[in-house]
Every structure is written in structure tokens, then in C-alpha cells.
Amino acid sequence: MNAAQWVKMLDLAPHPEGGYFRRTSTSGRTFRRDDGATRPLMTAIYYLLTADRPLGKLHRNQSDIIHFFHSGDPIVYWLLFPDGRLERHLLGPDPLVGHRLQLTVPGGIWKASVLEAGDHGLISEAVAPGFDPVDREMADAGLIERLFPAHWPQLSYLVGRGGS
Template sequence: MDRQPPDAQQLVAALNLEPHVEGGYYRRTFQADERAMLATADGERYLMTSIYYLLTEAAPIGHFHLNRSDILHYYHLGDAIEYSLVFPDGRLKTVVMGSDVRAGQCLQLHVPGGVWKASRLLAGSTGYGLISEAVCPGFDFADMTLGRCHELVARFPEHARLFELLAHACPAEH
């Protein structure tokens, strides 16, 4: 029996993940098909959805984006992942998800809807970090806004350096 941990590409293959528009890899693993759809201002949504989400050395950043729904993140395995959260009032919160709870790493993280978030893989021994996310109301790409560096810097200039590192650049910024 092979006791070696899988590498990033083996995880991508085994979990049937595909590239995510915000960075990293994902696959939807659940949607509440057996429940009534939830009416929102932007249309009907599943009551809840869930995904696997993987950052790797080759795709180490989940770029800044904003979701309308609340999201619960659950750490599974691999290296730690650092989350940068920018609240509507400009407050910055940094959280590290990982298995070293004695060092203050979190196994679960709640990100309220309306909070800008980005993630980045921290250096470690596996070259990847795997989490799951549960989204309520369920995720719909129409409810997600990818952050553009210049727009985020204009709104939150105190975090300009962070946005330069973790936000999508606009074509004029290349």
C-alpha cells in the first residue's frame, strides 16, 4: 500500500478538479437539489452548495473577489493557506487556515457575504493546500465579483500593496 501523500496533480486528477476563474482549482461537490430553491433579489439559488478548492505551487493565489453569500471554509490537508479579508469599512483581517491549531491556524473560517477575500498558499512541504467551501445561499457565478486592482486600490488605498499582490490586474496595468 502506497503511504506517500498525493502530489498536487494527483489531487487534481483524483478529485476531478478544474481551473477556477479566481485562481486555483475546484469542483462543485454538492448542491441542495432536494430542497426548494431560495428566492433572492437576483433570482433563485440553491439553499446551499459546496466545493473542493485547491491552491498549488503552480496556482498559489485565489485572487481578490467578493461573494454575496456567506461562505464557510473547511481546511482538509496540505500546506497552510492565508486569507486576506477586506470588510466594507476597510478593516483588514488576516487568517491562516491549516492543521497547526496550536500556532493559531484555523480549521474553519466564516467569510460573510460582501467581504472581499483573497487566499494564497504558504510555503510548506506538500506544494498544495486543500479546503472545502459551503456557500449559503448557494454559489452562482452571477453573485461573484472579481476584484480589479485599480478599482480596489481606489476604494481601499490603505491596502494598495496587498491588492497589487493578490488582485487581478487590468489590461492597462500589465
């Protein structure tokens, strides 16, 4: 299947970070955070990066997220930790060449995803506690450049400044 077929079959819509998505599950059970906010115990989505929407922009979530690879071409994940460590992971179909079938990103870690080649990469994400848009922070170019100057040349295009 190609990207357009996945978008139609799974009824995906454009995602604010880039790519396409659809929420597939929301737990009926809830979790009360230390700040009093209530979230579902878990949520899940399909997430698709395509040749025309290849970038999931740099952002961080308060919740932990597990990414599960399903189909298509490998997706590069960039993880930026508070201590300045930058990691690159490849989510894809072939563990024999170093692809990962799943990747866990702890809450509070900056992350971005990129389809560097090919037609599409399809994954699912499980978020616990469940996702709420107020728990997501999109990266500010000035802040990332100031806090992580050594990584800025690699990261600039992931926040929408200095590249595509």
C-alpha cells in the first residue's frame, strides 16, 4: 500500500506536529496527576509520515510514549535530553540492519521524527497517562538554539527554522 491508501483506509487527518494521525483508543479509566489534572490511563493513535509530510516537528510531551513500527520505510527519531545528550534511533521493519520495532520516549524528552526517504512510514503510539494537547510543548527555535547550541545545526530543520 502507498501513503494515500493508508490515509484513506485508516481515515487519517493532518497532525499538528506533521504527518497524519487518528486516535484509535482512549482508556475509560483515569489517572489523577500530582497537579490535580485528570487524564485517561492511556491513549493510542496511528501516526503516518509521508513524502509530502515527512517531518514530525520537535516537541515534548509530559507522558511516556511507546512508538510501534507497522509498515513502510524507516523513520528517524531524534531525542534530545535535558542534559544535552542527543540520540538518533531508526524505527523500521528490519532489525537485522539496526532498525527498532518499538521505541519508548520518556515524558519530558524533546523528540522529532523524520521520514528521510521513501513513500511512507506507519507507526502507532501508546501514551500513558493518556495524551492531552495541553501536555505537549512545541519547540521554540530560540530556546532550543540557546539551550543546545552544539546541536543546533542538526536540529534547526526539526523546529521549522533553518530548513524545510
